[in-house]
Amino acid sequence: MKIVFDFGGVVFRWHPASFLARVWPHRIETLEQGAQVASVFFQNYGGDWGLFDQGLIGADEVVRRISARTGWPRGEVETVVRAVPDELMAIPGTVVLIRDLKAAGHTLHFLSNMPEPYADHLSQTYPLSEWFESGIFSGRVKQSKPGAEIFSMAERQFGAAPSELLFIDDHPANIDAALARDWQAFLFTDAASARRELVSRRLLNA
Structure with a gap:
């Protein structure tokens, strides 16, 4: 996954x-x-x-x-x-979740609506290449969620069939767009509930 x-x-x-x-x-x-x-x-x-x-x-x-x-x-x-x-400070609970998912053997990517200056800031400030195999910033590809084209780009870049992708986002419209393309997806509210969801999907141990 x-x-x-x-x-x-x-x-x-x-x-x-x-x-x-x-x-x-x-x-x-x-x-x-x-x-x-x-x-x-x-x-x-x-x-x-x-x-x-x-x-x-x-x-x-x-x-x-x-x-x-x-x-x-x-x-x-x-x-x-x-x-x-x-404002864009790393959320500690999510960083721990990322590390635990990587330790469990999962491949992680990102798909973010982010203007280019902020994408540059995050790339320079945080170890994105350590956390993620790859990712897409909207400002760099001139497409954004929930548009279908950026999801199509993601499928190609991540080298995965839609059913092999699990998307975690905090906007219902983006979750709906992912589900419409046959991705798996769930709505993020906080790191603790996301962890429980991942455990229920048997992607992490309790």
């Missing part, structure tokens, strides 16, 4: 509401406000941010577009865009 990890919210911390509350304390006082602002800022990863995710526009252009669309000052928007790498 080849196990494929999403990155944001699974391997690396990504909680937009608390992230924005930390970066924009003058605008956001509660996590509820943070969630509301995040839905406008990131557009559920469509729109401007979706183009950034796919590597179709760069950081300067996404800042310009978000500022023009929302009326937020460009400098404030740029502060958020520049702060994302500090």
